[in-house]
Amino acid sequence: MISNLAKRGKVLDSNKDTGFVVFDQVQKSYDGVTLVVKNLNLSIAKGEFVTMLGPSGSGKTTCLMMLAGFETATHGDILLDGQPINDIPPHKRGIGMVFQNYALFPHMTVAENLAFPLQVRNISKSEQQEKVRRALDMVQMSKFANRRPVQLSGGQQQRIALARALVFEPELVLMDEPLGALDKQLREHMQLEIKRLHERLGISVVYVTHDQSEALTMSDRVAVFNDGVIKQLAPPEELYDKPDNAFVAQxxxxxxxxxxxxxxxxxxxxxxxxxxxxxxxxxxxxxxxxxxxxxxxxxxxxxxxxxxxxxxxxxxxxxxxxxxxxxxxxxxxxxxxxxxxxxxxxxxxxxxxxxxxxxxxxxxxxxxxxxxxxxxx
The missing domain is CATH 2.40.50.140 (Nucleic acid-binding proteins)
Structure with missing residues (x-):
């Protein structure tokens, strides 16, 4: 995936962390003075589901946006599959994205929305159709292929947004509060659906939320953020039963x-x-x-x-x-x-x-x- 796109960048030194996603001493400041992300070191294994959890302003979404390429790190390196991606534009990182507001094109049908990321990658028409069909089957939305987003419920639109992130078969999918607009019952159903998809496809997922129950339900590990730093990184059971500090416990x-x-x-x-x-x-x-x-x-x-x-x-x-x-x-x-x-x-x-x-x-x-x-x- 990205390794072919980033050959012009340096390769991660052999004595450094070789996780699939690596934040190496990453900092972010918007004004040159205040750090919203402070010396972040984080390694995510291939196929792992890691959630960045924390209150508003804790730095979790900024980290996700830097990984996606929509924000630039002030200091440090972000690496994907051993290659630095700081200078790679978002559309060339090969990363799937799911947002809270779905970000579907209203003038396109469901099938056309899913085909769009394939078109920009110059995939043939016949292959596009097959990939779109598989992606819709994945989220049980095949019969809605010819509808437009306005004709779908919130939960159906979120399934389509998820299918669009998966349609070009990325190895990494980023999700930014993707279930925040759904009601409680549907949100809980979608949590399990996303987790099952992750386990079946073996993709890596980096997920951002402020909802602790969502993080505990879905994640292999949770990174609890506060004031630009990770206060604890651990599996859900360990975070709950063995908090390292008063912030995580509370x-x-x-x-x-x-x-x-x-x-x-x-x-x-x-x-x-x-x-x-x-x-x-x-x-x-x-x-x-x-x-x-x-x-x-x-x-x-x-x-x-x-x-x-x-x-x-x-x-x-x-x-x-x-x-x-x-x-x-x-x-x-x-x-x-x-x-x-x-x-x-x-x-x-x-x-x-x-x-x-x-x-x-x-x-x-x-x-x-x-x-x-x-x-x-």
Whole structure:
């Protein structure tokens, strides 16, 4: 693919990363002063599905646009299949793109929209027809070949946009918030459809979203961005269960956050004194030295109530309960924090609390992570 188009560029040194997509010390500034992307180093394997996740302004979309060629890196190299592509124009990078607004040509039929990227590559008419047919079959839209985009629903248009990105058989597809305009049910359906296509075709996908559930559902790995840097790059389960820092713990899923002071560090564990005077044992993941403040991170489903509570116990008062079918979401007051969440399974053997009731709650040291004091959200 791109290796034939970039022969005039330098080849990646043999002692450097040889991932399929590589960001090597990449920076981006729009004003020459403020860096919106800071010394990005990222390697993506061939066939991998990597999502760039983060809040607005975190730098994730800028990274995608630099990879696509619509933005230019201020510093550093971007490499595709071992070749630098900084100076290659977007239409010669051989990359498929899917956008949130579909970007379909309204005056063309569905088949003509799919044929367009083949025409600009000077592919013969007969081959165009075959590739268009295969691409429409891929997304189960063959019977809509002669319709125009205005005659399609949002979900159908997004399928066509996806088929157009795949029709010329690229090895890399970039997706920028592609499901943002769809309703919840259709968005969830399309997440699984895109994931299945990725697995079947073996293509590499770089996906940008601010929706954490979307990232966790679809990705092999997720790069969590904040303030122009990757805060953590890991598989979805690791991001959720083993966040490296307070930002990731708070940004991914629901999280309870208590502030304390490190009283001891013994191997993998830290003793943390809460403001109430309670001493908690936690995994010493990213905490400071003895005497320094730390953030305790505990997932709501890891909190136990009453007799089931472990040795890390505190007193809590139930402020609110929301019935959600498979569980009851309890909002509690814990040492002045009135947003402490406990998820109580709706199952036999689990006692349900009443609003206003006081109870002992607790968690295992292995389910509690002592992290940094970064301000989040």
């Amino acid at each position: 940004f991914i899923g629901e999280n309870n956050r208590l502030i304390g002071t490190v009283e001891s560090v013994d191997g993998d564990y830290a003793g943390v004194r809460l403001a109430s005077g309670d001493l908690c044992q936690a995994l010493a993941v990213n905490c400071g030295a003895v005497g320094e403040k730390t953030t305790l991170s505990i997932r709501p489903e890891r909190v136990l109530i009453g007799e089931a509570a472990t040795s890390n116990t505190v007193e809590a008062k139930v402020l609110e309960q929301i019935y959600l079918g498979d569980h009851v979401r309890c909002r509690m007051s814990v040492h002045g924090d009135e947003e402490f969440i406990v998820k109580v399974p709706n199952a036999p053997g689990f006692s349900h609390l009443e609003v206003g009731q006081t109870a002992q709650i607790g968690w295992s040291a292995d389910d509690c992570r002592a992290l940094d004091m970064d301000i989040v959200r």
